[in-house]
Amino acid sequence: MIEYKYPEEREILIHYAEKMKNESALNILQKGIVLNRNQALELSQFYWKMLDIAAEDKGAGFPLLEKEGIEQWMEYIFHSLNGYLVSNGYEEEWDQE
Numbered sequence: 001m002i003e004y005k006y007p008e009e010r011e012i013l014i015h016y017a018e019k020m021k022n023e024s025a026l027n028i029l030q031k032g033i034v035l036n037r038n039q040a041l042e043l044s045q046f047y048w049k050m051l052d053i054a055a056e057d058k059g060a061g062f063p064l065l066e067k068e069g070i071e072q073w074m075e076y077i078f079h080s081l082n083g084y085l086v087s088n089g090y091e092e093e094w095d096q097e
Helices: 007-019 023-031 037-057 063-068 071-087 091-095
Strands: none
Touching: 007 023, 007 037, 007 063, 007 071, 023 037, 037 071, 037 091, 063 071, 071 091
16 A cells, blocks of 8 residues: 555645546555556656646645645655655656656
């Protein structure tokens, strides 16, 4: 299972997966597990695209991000996803982006 330092990280990821209409990322995030290389790559690609969207919208539509800003939360999410993917043998997929 993907472990987060803060439960809000998962909520933020799901918010952006829904906003970006990324069903594959949403499915992975809701299950909390990456089952194969393709899913690892999908999650990685989603994260890096999400950063661009979050930078553009500055967290609009997500009260915590509107209040506190996106920078720290994106860093927390980075560490959670990086730690999970690398520790489960998907370092190459994470590094491709």
